[in-house]
Amino acid sequence: MGRPAIPAEAFEHGDARRYRRGCRCRSCIDAVTAEVRRGRYLRATGRGQMTTTERASRHIERLRTAGMPDKEIMADALIGEDVLYRIVRQEGEIRRTTEARILAVKPRPTELPGCGSHIPGLGTTRRLRALAADGWPAAELGRRCGKHKQFIVYLQNQTNPLSVRRWVADYVADLHRQLDGLKPEAHGVPAHIAQRTRAKAAAKGWTGTAWWDCADFDDPDFKPVTQDATPRRAIVAENARWLMRTSGLDREQAAARIGVSKSYVDHAFRDHPQYAVEVAA
Incomplete structure (x- = not known):
């Protein structure tokens, strides 16, 4: 089933798209007449109403660099998900009016620190792989952070x-903090999809969140143990x-002695209750 059609009310009077959805007021009639x-004129001058996706794709990249989520870009440009990612992949052509709406979108202020800068990508890749190994499919991860699954x-x-x-x-990183240690099946992911995701991740040698501490993801020298060994959380x-x-010692002191965070010890006890100390803080 395709996505629902955009209703006429989504567009202002004087927009040809509102006319094509049934509005016959004078301003909408004038708009579609001007469009025709x-x-x-464009056809007579050898241009036509279609154009390549190159300029629109570059502008979307600039908006993303500024920290603007894809959902906001789609909402401001009045385009659907399929159109956005076809443009990003620079496939086919788009209407010049669509290009104009995309080029008119301005990046919104963001509170993310240094959002346009680059940092090493190893930790990002490792976190997403660990979540996949836990059973979180790319579609669900993308939905939770406002991105398309292909981006994940x-x-x-x-x-x-x-x-x-x-x-x-x-x-x-924020998505990983939210989902670390959670069971996908208990949070809306069908069991067969979670199991299939785990199987695919295991085939690629990806290890789940239980094998990592937060600092390990960004440490290029850290190598998680294989699935045949005891999980790191069990050892911790x-x-x-x-x-x-x-x-x-209390949990915080024990965590400092081991060299992990207190939350990691909390997760370790939760995943391996046979080691938990009831009197722990």
Whole structure:
């Protein structure tokens, strides 16, 4: 099933698109008449109403660089998801009126620090791969951060991720914090899709979030253990329990001694309750 048709009310009076959706007021009739005349003029001068996607694609890239999410770009330009990503891929042609609406979109102010700068992309790729290994499909990850699934797949499959935009890294890091340790099946992902995603990730050698600490993602020298070994969280949970029982440390102190964050110890105890210490803070 295709996406729902845009109603006439989505456009102002005096817009030819409102006329094509049934409005017959004088301003809409004038608008479509002007559009027809312009089309005749363009054809007569050898141009036509269609153009390449090159300029629109470059402008969308500038908007993304400024930190503007795809959903806002689509809303401001009054285009659908399929049109946006066809333009990004520079496939086919678009109407000159569509190009004009896209070029008219201005980036909105953003609070993301250094959103236009580049940072190393290794951590971003690793975080997305770990979430996939947990069973989160690219479509759901894209939906949660306002991106298309192909954008997520592109980042996950980078063989040599040199750099990403700072705002992309921030979005992905925040998404990882939200989903770290959660079961996709308990949050709207069908069980068969989650299982299929895990199987595909395992076939590529990707390891889930349980095998990482937050700092590990950005450390190029860190290599997660294989799926045949004991998960890192299990080891951390066992070590934390030993420190807390033999040295009287609380969770935060035990985490500092091991070299991980307190939240990582919390996740480790949650995933491996057999090691949890009930009196822990």
